[in-house]
Amino acid sequence: MLPLARGRALCITASESAAFMAAGSSAEKAPLIRKLESIANLSDAAREAVSALPMTVRVVEARQDLARDKDQPAHCCLLLTGWACRYKLLNEGRRQILSLHVPGDIPDSQSLHLRVLDHGLATLTQCRVGFLPHESLRELCVRFPDAASALWRDTLIDAAIFREWMTGIGRRTAHGRIAHVFCEMYLKLHAVGLAENHRCPWPITQTDLGDALGLTNVHVNRMLQDLRAQALIGPRYSELVIYDWDALCALGEFDETYLHMERKAAA
Amino acid sequence: MLPLARGRALCITASESAAFMAAGSSAEKAPLIRKLESIANLSDAAREAVSALPMTVRVVEARQDLARDKDQPAHCCLLLTGWACRYKLLNEGRRQILSLHVPGDIPDSQSLHLRVLDHGLATLTQCRVGFLPHESLRELCVRFPDAASALWRDTLIDAAIFREWMTGIGRRTAHGRIAHVFCEMYLKLHAVGLAENHRCPWPITQTDLGDALGLTNVHVNRMLQDLRAQALIGPRYSELVIYDWDALCALGEFDETYLHMERKAAA
DNA sequence: CGCGCCGTTGACAAAGATCAATCTCAGTGG
DNA sequence: CCACTGAGATTGATCTTTGTCAACGGCGCG
Numbered sequence: 291m292l293p294l295a296r297g298r299a300l301c302i303t304a305s306e307s308a309a310f311m312a313a314g315s316s317a318e319k320a321p322l323i324r325k326l327e328s329i330a331n332l333s334d335a336a337r338e339a340v341s342a343l344p345m346t347v348r349v350v351e352a353r354q355d356l357a358r359d360k361d362q363p364a365h366c367c368l369l370l371t372g373w374a375c376r377y378k379l380l381n382e383g384r385r386q387i388l389s390l391h392v393p394g395d396i397p398d399s400q401s402l403h404l405r406v407l408d409h410g411l412a413t414l415t416q417c418r419v420g421f422l423p424h425e426s427l428r429e430l431c432v433r434f435p436d437a438a439s440a441l442w443r444d445t446l447i448d449a450a451i452f453r454e455w456m457t458g459i460g461r462r463t464a465h466g467r468i469a470h471v472f473c474e475m476y477l478k479l480h481a482v483g484l485a486e487n488h489r490c491p492w493p494i495t496q497t498d499l500g501d502a503l504g505l506t507n508v509h510v511n512r513m514l515q516d517l518r519a520q521a522l523i524g525p526r527y528s529e530l531v532i533y534d535w536d537a538l539c540a541l542g543e544f545d546e547t548y549l550h551m552e553r554k555a556a557a
Numbered sequence: 558m559l560p561l562a563r564g565r566a567l568c569i570t571a572s573e574s575a576a577f578m579a580a581g582s583s584a585e586k587a588p589l590i591r592k593l594e595s596i597a598n599l600s601d602a603a604r605e606a607v608s609a610l611p612m613t614v615r616v617v618e619a620r621q622d623l624a625r626d627k628d629q630p631a632h633c634c635l636l637l638t639g640w641a642c643r644y645k646l647l648n649e650g651r652r653q654i655l656s657l658h659v660p661g662d663i664p665d666s667q668s669l670h671l672r673v674l675d676h677g678l679a680t681l682t683q684c685r686v687g688f689l690p691h692e693s694l695r696e697l698c699v700r701f702p703d704a705a706s707a708l709w710r711d712t713l714i715d716a717a718i719f720r721e722w723m724t725g726i727g728r729r730t731a732h733g734r735i736a737h738v739f740c741e742m743y744l745k746l747h748a749v750g751l752a753e754n755h756r757c758p759w760p761i762t763q764t765d766l767g768d769a770l771g772l773t774n775v776h777v778n779r780m781l782q783d784l785r786a787q788a789l790i791g792p793r794y795s796e797l798v799i800y801d802w803d804a805l806c807a808l809g810e811f812d813e814t815y816l817h818m819e820r821k822a823a824a
Numbered sequence: 825c826g827c828g829c830c831g832t833t834g835a836c837a838a839a840g841a842t843c844a845a846t847c848t849c850a851g852t853g854g
Numbered sequence: 855c856c857a858c859t860g861a862g863a864t865t866g867a868t869c870t871t872t873g874t875c876a877a878c879g880g881c882g883c884g
Contacts, residue, residue, distance in 0.1 A: 376720075378720070378721075378724045380724070380810055381810060388720045388724070400716065403706065405817075406817070408717050408721075439670065443671065446667045447671070448716060449667065449719060450667075452719035453719055454675075456655060456722055457653040457655070459723060459727045459771065460726045460768075460770070461651045462647070501727075504726065547675050550673070550675070552672065
């Protein structure tokens, strides 16, 4: 429930941009390529072009804003390592986390077509972030229609996840919501090669998780204890270990259709 | 909470398609054009092309599915008159309504890029619906990049509305949620010329409204009585009359930024 | 060593759900 | 004209889930 970040949002000065440009040029894009290939087919040419996109890379500490509500950004953020989230703030410190993001995600790709941001974007853990100028992304879209369509598809999957979360917050029990987000994040991480054998890192606080699920940290804590008592998940919060995938899916009424991963990433 | 529709989803046979094609050809598209122009600039050529899109028109009774979860549609639905919604069903008859749609909306425009539907689409009132073949929409996008970008922008605004609803369901009180959806629908209707002077038709049941807001019909009913008692809205449920717009916005913490109506429709 | 963040616990309060009537009113048939 | 019907709105009593508040505990870090 606490405000997520203090201080001012990050912005890139021209000199910094030049200084970092070289560093971010090619191998860094692996998570992005992997993610796009998990949802669409990319031609070799498009893959090359994505790799060649100019990018400024930065390490950002946990709980820093990458962009703020009402900003009019000129670049998109590509998450290279770490977890981030989008969020809205309401009166009296209420906060809703709208989405959780992992490496390969471009959480603000919508800003390519929507001038004003209607929410904030912040790191949850320390992150490496690549900044991609709108200009070069637009050019990419014009020159490589399959890249454009992969990006459009990505924004549509983003929306599909919102629908699923809305359903959870509106109509699932607290147990179900937690089970559901565990299943979802495990699959998202698995798609970019960051999870295996029903285990993955779980680096966010219970307060953050509550704000994502429309619950309080206290209630999240109690529900987690229930899930542990039922032997559905492992005992440590910092690493998610799913003991019983099927039971967790059943509890969360989880059906992965909405993730639209038509091409499963090779493990 | 009740299942929304019975019987089978609508589909169009080849002969019907031919029979209706002529009828839906041009003037019918006024709400769509008006809606697209409320969110983006359209060139004259693009506007012409949209008007010339082949379309099959049908009158559909209230509470009928236009498309179902897991369908793989070959057309998009353009709502010409009436209200519709997208929804998900969970076990034990729980239902979440994901969005409310009014004339000019294409509720399933995402299906252009996402093969499988992850939710249902149904009428709430009697509707006139135009069916637009994916094929011709794709061709439109290729030939008129500004039409493509308007449609993409439309899907992004769709997602922005999901985010706002998620925030409401997760973090707003029942009063606030109802106030918020009233403000939103009034503006959406106003943008297509179907509302004026803080009045608009309100043709959906309290049960439907509850399913949209993550509440029960009983609780919706009680909250409506509160809003009436506070003289924020008019006494009749079938017509929304907003007595005190500012107070309603304040109660719902409503900020229209997320609707991204950069070009207000001329009244 | 002590501070602060985060996880955990308990007692209690409140929002909203559930269940079961009852009411209203438009549409229908006689 | 009037009884009958059914969907949807309204009401009351009660229950459950979740929130609130406050304290305490573990642990990493300067």
